[in-house]
Amino acid sequence: MAGEFDLIARYFNWPAQGEGVSLSVGDDAALLSVKAQHQLAISVDTLVSGVHFPVNTHPADIGHKALSVNVSDMAAMGAEPRWFTLALTLPEYNTAWLEGFSAGLKQAADDYGVDLIGGDTTRGSQTITVQIMGEVTPAAALKRSAAKLGDVIFVTGTLGDAAAGLALAQGDSSIYASGEKRAYHDYCIQRLNRPTARTVESRIIRQYAHACIDVSDGLLQDLMHVLKASQCGAVINTDDIPFSEALSSLHPPEQCLQYALTGGDDYELLFTVPDDQCDGFIKAMSEQQLSCQAIGYITDDAEQIINQYSHLLTATGFQHF
Numbered sequence: 001m002a003g004e005f006d007l008i009a010r011y012f013n014w015p016a017q018g019e020g021v022s023l024s025v026g027d028d029a030a031l032l033s034v035k036a037q038h039q040l041a042i043s044v045d046t047l048v049s050g051v052h053f054p055v056n057t058h059p060a061d062i063g064h065k066a067l068s069v070n071v072s073d074m075a076a077m078g079a080e081p082r083w084f085t086l087a088l089t090l091p092e093y094n095t096a097w098l099e100g101f102s103a104g105l106k107q108a109a110d111d112y113g114v115d116l117i118g119g120d121t122t123r124g125s126q127t128i129t130v131q132i133m134g135e136v137t138p139a140a141a142l143k144r145s146a147a148k149l150g151d152v153i154f155v156t157g158t159l160g161d162a163a164a165g166l167a168l169a170q171g172d173s174s175i176y177a178s179g180e181k182r183a184y185h186d187y188c189i190q191r192l193n194r195p196t197a198r199t200v201e202s203r204i205i206r207q208y209a210h211a212c213i214d215v216s217d218g219l220l221q222d223l224m225h226v227l228k229a230s231q232c233g234a235v236i237n238t239d240d241i242p243f244s245e246a247l248s249s250l251h252p253p254e255q256c257l258q259y260a261l262t263g264g265d266d267y268e269l270l271f272t273v274p275d276d277q278c279d280g281f282i283k284a285m286s287e288q289q290l291s292c293q294a295i296g297y298i299t300d301d302a303e304q305i306i307n308q309y310s311h312l313l314t315a316t317g318f319q320h321f
């Protein structure tokens with residue numbers, strides 16, 4: 001498994017903590033056991049330097065985010081994240097970068113309770129690929145295609161922070177170098193660089209929801225994936241879209257909405273709950289102090305969402321179907 005620099009063995013060979021790992025890093029393949037009555041959920045995501053994160057992003061943040069965005073896909077499926085593999089392409093052997101990246105990745109692995117079970121390294125433009133594996137019972141799996149007429153549409157957390165963070169990271173951040181806005185600035189950057197996969201929320205959501213997706217490309221685009229797969233439409237009450245105090249302090253409402261609808265990298269969950277299950281769901285979430293917000297409902301008019309936001313869709317070059 002180790003590549004030309006033997007990097008996996010040197011920087012990424014942690015003992016497996018969780019269940020199901022018979023053989024981890026160091027052989028030609030890992031050996032895993034999936035729990036009885038469960039299915040294996042698998043997803044892969046690649047981060048390219050300068051495309052998926054600014055080139056000056058701290059390596060520890062890159063390591064943490066590379067795993068978080070994959071764990072987020074498990075949360076969106078209603079699956080428990082268990083194991084991951086890492087494919088690392090680097091232009092050079094940079095010890096400081098590798099130590100930072102490894103520390104961030106390990107932190108995320110500990111945060112989410114997942115084990116690194118193998119990997120590969122190559123030389124080239126900086127690219128990080130993580131493949132995540134999780135376990136889910138067939139009944140709990142949250143498919144995009146499962147939204148039903150009348151379902152209430154919810155999101156976890158707040159939207160738009162990461163897009164605002166990206167604008168700040170790419171722009172002149174010295175404008176917030178001091179004063180009260182500095183804390184809001186830092187918050188949005190943190191949301192961009194250290195997204196939190198909603199694994200805790202997912203454990204409740206999967207007991208109630210029909211369909212679910214994680215918001216990686218902006219609310220509108222990810223909602224569209226659900227609507228297309230479920231062959232239905234939606235009405236979104238834009239006044240109900242949750243913004244953080246940081247976002248609404250830095251930007252006027254129109255800009256907050258634009259970031260939430262068409263920005264990316266929030267990694268909140270968007271999901272649909274049958275109307276008669278909403279009370280129980282909201283109670284279960286609030287008992288664990290987990291935030292969620294109803295923002296609309298599912299309709300049988302597949303064109304509805306398009307008509308409502310046509311100006312924003314046009315402005316961002318959004319392609320439907």
Ligand SMILES: [Mg+2]
Nearest residue numbers: 073076214216
């Ligand atoms: Mg996803």
